[in-house]
Amino acid sequence: MKKIHQLKYICPNTRFNVTLAPYTTFKIGGKAWALCEVMNLKELKDLLIYLTQEQIPYFVLGKGSNVLVSDSGFKGVAIRLRGEFEKLDSKDGILTAGAGVNISYLLRYCIKNGLSGLEFLAGIPGTVGGAVFMNAGAFGGEVLDKVEKLMIVNPFGEVILKEKKELEFSYRRTRIDKGAVIVNVWFSMKLYNRKEIKKRISFYIKLKKQSQPINCLSAGCIFKNPKEDYxxxxxxxxxxxxxxxxxxxxxxxxxxxxxxxxxxxxxxxxxxxxxxxxxxxxxxxxxxxxxxxxxxxx
Ligand SMILES: Cc1cc2nc3c(=O)[nH]c(=O)nc-3n(C[C@H](O)[C@H](O)[C@H](O)COP(=O)(O)OP(=O)(O)OC[C@H]3O[C@@H](n4cnc5c(N)ncnc54)[C@H](O)[C@@H]3O)c2cc1C
CATH class of the missing domain: 3.90.78.10 (UDP-N-acetylenolpyruvoylglucosamine reductase, C-terminal domain)
Known part of the structure; x- marks a missing residue:
């Protein structure tokens, strides 16, 4: 346990023995040894280097909207991306999003800045990192269609940029190195009419409310759709x-x-x-x- 307690010197926002249920949309799950909320790239790099060196298991927890955490919890560290990772920026139709940004915040930003392309994500209660890792999709759209570039940090604390052509992705999965953390995402967007973007988002939310129990505690779809069926x-x-x-x-x-x-x-x-x-x-x-x-x- 001594090794775990060192974590607060690397990541000051570390809490020990944290029940994960409140951090998931299912509201299910036991305790993790620690929950580390990293605020910037340096903290994340140092944390990953330490966890790898000490062979302490870890995983990234976005909004916990596509996970089921076991009743006995997770024997290791849950990492949440906060602070620097919750920022958005855009220039010439390229939207840069930190992996910790909530999808709902991302869409509000898109409306405000007239950026079209990700409206199909409306009503998905995740983060940008989770949506990219899961290659989230709805209404015929998939996140990876819009991704231009990713920044990831590998378990040794190395920062790697992955261009679109290097990315391997499929239905509900993006392949990144084991243990790597997505930290920044560049999306290619179209400049478009704000009112129209807002209208599309409201339309998708309305459809989602009709077809999915979005006000109940769940983790979204449990199973992938098999080929040629639902x-x-x-x-x-x-x-x-x-x-x-x-x-x-x-x-x-x-x-x-x-x-x-x-x-x-x-x-x-x-x-x-x-x-x-x-x-x-x-x-x-x-x-x-x-x-x-x-x-x-x-
Ligand atoms: C009501 C409801 C409706 C939903 N509708 C849809 C839908 O229409 N389409 C759809 O595709 N999904 C849907 N989902 C599922 C879910 O919201 C998406 O998969 C979402 O993108 C997951 O994001 P998250 O931040 O919650 O990820 P989490 O659930 O926290 O994590 C999911 C996986 O991604 C990994 N991960 C998260 N962040 C990172 C990161 N930065 N780097 C590396 N790995 C990371 C986690 O370790 C975990 O393995 C729905 C869920 C709910 C509850």
């Missing part, structure tokens, strides 16, 4: 809407969402995930692949 449609056809284990329930509105009705544990969610996977495998012969990231389950 996970939600398969789960609905299998009659699993409303299926409940403890306080975890398959949403009545969108069957690819599991909702925490109040006091769900991660193990309730895991049991429900298994029921869904087994049923779809039996019925349709399809192996559903989770979209959500599992933290602390190994």
């Amino acid at each position: 996970a939600g449609a398969l789960i609905e056809k299998a009659g699993l809407k409303g299926r409940r284990i403890g306080d975890a329930e398959v949403s009545e509105l969108h069957a690819n969402f599991i909702i925490n009705k109040g006091n769900s544990s991660a193990s309730d969610v895991m049991r429900l995930i298994k029921i869904i996977k087994d049923k779809i495998k039996d019925k349709d012969g399809i192996e559903l692949e989770p979209e959500i990231q599992f933290i602390g389950f190994d």
Whole structure:
């Protein structure tokens, strides 16, 4: 534990034994050894070097809107990007965003500055870093289509710039080196009419409210869509809407969402995930692949 306690000398905003549930949209999950809120690049570099040297496990926690943290928590350090990483800037249609910026703030900035291209992200409750790592998408758009360049820091504290042509990405995943942290993102945007951008964003939010339980506790879509089908449609056809284990329930509105009705544990969610996977495998012969990231389950 001594090694962990040194962290506050590297990152002053470190707290120990922190319950992660409040930092996730599911509001589920146990404690991490520490939660480090890094404010600038130097702090992040020093932190990664230390964690790598001392072989302390870590992961980046954005808004926690696509993760399920285990009931026993995470034996390691959760890193949040704050301060310098929550800034936005733009010039000549290139929008530069820190990875800790909230998507909702990003979209408000886009409206204010007449920058079009990312409206499809409306209603996604994540950060820029999380959206890039997950290659978040909706309404036919995907984040990586708009990314020009990324700045990442690898586990040895080295800063690396990745141009678009070097980026490997696919449906709901961007490949970056293991343990690397996305810190800055350059988006290629179109200059456009502010009112129109606002209108599109409001339209997407309206559609999202109609089709997804966005006011409930969830982690978004649990499964990736299999080729040529929708996970939600398969789960609905299998009659699993409303299926409940403890306080975890398959949403009545969108069957690819599991909702925490109040006091769900991660193990309730895991049991429900298994029921869904087994049923779809039996019925349709399809192996559903989770979209959500599992933290602390190994
Ligand atoms: C109501 C609701 C609706 C949603 N709708 C959509 C939707 O329409 N489309 C969609 O694609 N998703 C959707 N999601 C899922 C989720 O919001 C997105 O995947 C979002 O982009 C995740 O961002 P986050 O900051 O919350 O990431 P987190 O959940 O905190 O993290 C997700 C993964 O990204 C990694 N990560 C986060 N930041 C970084 C970083 N800076 N560097 C390296 N790795 C990082 C984490 O370690 C983790 O593995 C929805 C979720 C909810 C709750």
